[in-house]
Amino acid sequence: MIKKYITIIISLLFCICLFGCRDVVDGSPATSEEETGDDEIVIGFSQLGAESDWRSANTESMKEAFSNENGYKLIFEDGQQKQSNQITAIRTFIQQEVDYIVLAPVTETGWDTVLQEAKDAGIPVILVDRMIDIEDESLFTCWVGSDFGLEGRKITSWLERFTYMNGIKSEDIHIVNIQGTLGASSQIGRTEALRSAVKEYGWDLVAEVSGDFTQAKSREVMAELLEKHDNINVVYCENDNEALGAIEAIEAAGKKVGSDIRNGEIMILSFDGVNEEALAYLSEGKITCIAECNPLQGPRIQAVIALLEVSGNPDKFSYVEERIYSMYTEIRQVTVDGKLYEVTFLE
Numbered sequence: 572m573i574k575k576y577i578t579i580i581i582s583l584l585f586c587i588c589l590f591g592c593r594d595v596v597d598g599s600p601a602t603s604e605e606e607t608g609d610d611e612i613v614i615g616f617s618q619l620g621a622e623s624d625w626r627s628a629n630t631e632s633m634k635e636a637f638s639n640e641n642g643y644k645l646i647f648e649d650g651q652q653k654q655s656n657q658i659t660a661i662r663t664f665i666q667q668e669v670d671y672i673v674l675a676p677v678t679e680t681g682w683d684t685v686l687q688e689a690k691d692a693g694i695p696v697i698l699v700d701r702m703i704d705i706e707d708e709s710l711f712t713c714w715v716g717s718d719f720g721l722e723g724r725k726i727t728s729w730l731e732r733f734t735y736m737n738g739i740k741s742e743d744i745h746i747v748n749i750q751g752t753l754g755a756s757s758q759i760g761r762t763e764a765l766r767s768a769v770k771e772y773g774w775d776l777v778a779e780v781s782g783d784f785t786q787a788k789s790r791e792v793m794a795e796l797l798e799k800h801d802n803i804n805v806v807y808c809e810n811d812n813e814a815l816g817a818i819e820a821i822e823a824a825g826k827k828v829g830s831d832i833r834n835g836e837i838m839i840l841s842f843d844g845v846n847e848e849a850l851a852y853l854s855e856g857k858i859t860c861i862a863e864c865n866p867l868q869g870p871r872i873q874a875v876i877a878l879l880e881v882s883g884n885p886d887k888f889s890y891v892e893e894r895i896y897s898m899y900t901e902i903r904q905v906t907v908d909g910k911l912y913e914v915t916f917l918e
Contacts, residue, residue: 610642611639611642611643612642612643612670612671612880613646613668613669613671614637614643614644614646614669614670614671614672614876615646615660615661615663615667615669615671615672616633616637616645616646616647616648616672616673616674616675617648617650617660617661617664617672617673618630618648618649618650618675619675619676619677620652620677621649622652622785623784623785623810623812623843623846624811624812624843624845624846625810625811625812625843625846625864625866626784628845628867629675629699629700629866629867629868629869630647632868632870633647633673633699633868633869633872634647635869636869636870637869637872637873646667646669648663652677652783653677654676654677654681657674657676657677658681658685661674661685661686661688662688664689664694665688665689665694668692669694671694671695671697671876672689672694672695672696673696673698673699673872674697674699674711675699676698676702676703676756677701677752677755678752678755679704679754679755679756682705682710683706683707683710686705686710686711687707687710689710690709690710695712695879696712697712697714697715697872697875697876698714698715698716699714699715699716699868700716700756701716701755701756702716702756708887712885713875713885713886713889714889715868715871715889716890716891717864717865717890717891717893718890718893719756719757719760719761719764719864720760720761720763721760721764721890721907722764722842722863722864722893723760723761723762723763724767724768724908725862725895725905725907725912726764726765726807726840726842726860726895727764727768728768728905729860729895729897729902729905729914730744730768730805730840732902733830733859733899734772736902737833739832739833741773741774742774742775743804744772744774744805745777745800745802745803745804745805746769746774746775746776746777746804746805746807747776747778747779747780747796747800747805747806747807748762748765748807748809749781749782749789749793749806749809749813750779750780750782750809751781751782751784751809751810751813752783752784753781757809757810758781758809761809761842762779762809775802777796777800777803778796778799778800780795782808782809782816782817784809784810784813785812786812786813786815786819787816788816789813789814789815789816789817789820790816790817790819790820793816793817793819793820794820794823794824797820797821797826804832804836804837805832805840806821806837806838806839806840808840808841808842809842810843810864811841811842811843811844811846811861813841814839814840814841814849814852814858815846815848815849818839818857818858821837828857828858829856829859830859830899838859839858839859840858840859840860840861841861842861842862842863842864843861843863843864843866844861844862844863844864844896845864849861850896850917853898853917854898854917859897859899860895860897860899861895861896861897862895862896863895863896865891868891871891894912894915895914895915896914896915896916896917897914897915897916902914
């Protein structure tokens with residue numbers, strides 16, 4: 572037991588530093604998930620899938636944080652984009668009598684019954700990344716993730732500044748939204764932000780269609796959109812993988828991506844800032860602006876569990892800090908709800 576309490580104390584000190592400074596810190600290298608001792612804290616982690624580079628980075632962050640070397644046994648289950656798989660995984664975790672359940676839900680609804688089962692078993696449930704829509708919030712202990720609505724408002728505020736500075740009329744902005752997996756918190760927040768901006772600024776929202784957060788599906792739907800509409804000049808992609816697929820379709824159709832929409836280029840706006848190719852495209856100007864979605868949430872979940880181990884009370888909702896990226900240096904900051912956010916220019 573001494574080993575366990577030493578681990579808790581170290582993690583708690585890390586928690587204080589982490590939430591005081593709000594820096595993202597990498598965990599120790601991932602190791603085998605086989606049990607190595609009775610003093611380990613057992614974590615059951617239901618990841619929704621591996622649909623994007625962001626999701627893969629998020630999974631690796633969790634594995635690094637909850638390694639055997641850090642005093643944990645991690646039981647990892649990939650939901651493969653199916654809620655039914657995640658519900659099965661949670662019930663298996665309950666049967667295995669894990670200490671904590673960490674859930675990255677594929678969609679917002681449909682969790683009441685299984686989370687009640689976890690509560691009845693006395694197992695705290697921590698949500699990561701996406702939120703859930705549930706009547707009884709006592710069914711989960713806390714949530715750690717991104718403010719997807721804020722991400723979307725940063726991007727739309729940037730676009731409004733761009734149109735103003737370049738004298739482009741609102742009615743001349745023709746946007747298609749390649750949405751993420753329908754019903755996911757990230758899709759809902761980013762879509763709602765765009766719809767609000769369209770209403771406020773008078774832009775033309777030509778179409779909304781799901782790309783399921785994947786490059787292949789985005790390429791497919793973008794090709795179809797280009798065949799149906801000849802006036803598209805802005806593509807709002809709800810993650811970087813969708814942006815890459817959209818670019819492939821646009822270039823295959825003989826069109827050019829870029830910020831010079833007055834002269835026929837199609838502007839790509841995106842989210843995440845994890846995919847290396849997407850960041851390279853940002854530097855080249857193929858992607859004009861990216862709202863960061865930080866995937867390195869393992870240390871933050873680790874800090875939450877450290878608090879719970881010593882009967883602490885973590886915040887019910889904890890948002891991670893995120894930036895907005897662009898190579899268009901004329902716009903150095905955006906304003907959202909009266910708050911200024913600096914634009915980061917990649918070297």
